[in-house]
């Protein structure tokens with residue numbers, strides 16, 4: 359029933375370990391301990407056959423070990439002692455890998471790194487243009503419990519100094535003007551011979567590129583911190599109970615206060631060793647863009663932090679097939695991105711374009727977004743807030759603001775030229791913008807836009823559900839309380855009324871109804887009305903007017 363969507367090479371398949379991690383979660387959620395044991399055996403065999411783990415593989419294996427620790431605190435009790443055996447063996451393999459890699463610390467040169475990526479020149483340009491994180495080392499010497507990045511313990515490899523300078527220069531050439539020098543690492547860990555992060559900062563000072571450093575100040579790096587402070591480096595110290603007293607002492611010694619972050623309990627979202635794999639939490643990833651690490655390059659899409667995405671983002675490996683790079687947006691600009699709309703980015707010709715469908719990872723966020731304020735930080739719009747703009751009160755407010763909206767559009771399009779002198783493309787854009795505003799002030803059009811948006815989201819979920827049965831089960835588990843509440847409160851209201859009728863009733867909360875239909879799709883139960891609704895309201899995203907519209911290409 360779903361129409362075929364155009365696929366982009368940015369939609370990659372999950373790796374073997376990612377698939378096994380999902381299957382393992384499902385087995386433990388469903389108390390299928392025998393299945394969990396078999397899956398763990400497959401994971402172990404894979405790890406034994408491929409003992410040189412990449413950074414992301416080792417992170418996955420660490421997550422798998424935490425899952426086992428949480429759900430099988432005493433495997434003998436579950437009468438599956440083999441799980442304990444497999445767990446011990448996997449632990450040995452990981453420890454051996456840590457020992458090997460931290461004994462032979464590599465400095466990765468530019469040619470080796472670039473050759474391994476194997477990207478086309480246009481891809482490299484876009485990688486550097488959209489880079490937001492430049493991780494200088496693999497591994498971190500701080501061992502934080504709540505590491506949202508699941509950084510590997512101990513430093514294993516560094517980019518060489520020359521590689522770092524080359525990459526930074528490429529970023530500057532691509533007019534990238536801002537880069538974070540951390541990721542799953544502490545920038546003060548980076549060294550090569552006598553060089554350290556201060557040498558990189560000196561180089562950066564001569565380029566039109568802002569940088570930021572976030573550090574926990576690894577033990578033994580206090581004098582380097584003082585040196586950086588003397589240089590007025592743009593750094594912040596991330597405070598934990600472990601380094602708080604040490605940083606205070608340094609402040610007293612230098613008689614200066616240091617910029618600090620995370621010194622608040624509410625910012626400490628459990629992650630890493632404290633991840634529970636049963637709750638959905640906000641994301642602490644505040645950016646769309648690419649990440650460069652000694653092990654490769656990735657597109658980063660923020661997500662809620664959950665068993666599905668314990669990093670709070672999805673890392674999509676950039677390969678020679680990648681044909682779309684999201685536009686870099688960080689900080690406040692990233693918060694303003696509506697995560698539930700098709701992404702804006704660059705195509706093969708480096709032109710700005712929009713995808714015509716949602717990425718799987720965005721659909722997962724829609725499914726997990728229960729509309730609570732705790733999930734979305736201030737400044738970020740949840741789907742519930744988005745749907746509320748189609749209600750009567752906001753519609754009337756929009757109507758009142760028509761004059762100022764028209765003035766704003768006039769200023770935007772006609773400040774330097776008269777309407778008759780606009781290009782035909784801009785004439786069309788100008789009129790389309792005016793019409794969109796006027797239409798959203800009309801009751802019937804406002805409702806039709808809302809129905810198109812809801813149909814678009816439901817169709818995306820329906821399409822996703824067919825392809826991802828295992829992840830759907832994980833989300834059903836994570837959402838079981840909300841699902842029960844929604845079924846309890848909505849089943850009677852819904853009775854036999856069609857979706858369009860319920861969604862246009864001002865006395866019924868449209869978001870609850872939407873969630874009810876989402877759960878019907880997840881459960882594949884009572885979903886015929888939803889599927890009929892999707893068919894009756896074919897929709898598409900119009901990137902120019904930034905609204906969902908009836909899809910003219912579908913009869």
Ligand code: SF4
Pocket residue numbers: 498499500501502504505506507508509541542543544573574
């Ligand atoms: S310093 Fe940062 S990257 Fe390193 S372990 Fe702690 S939180 Fe993770």
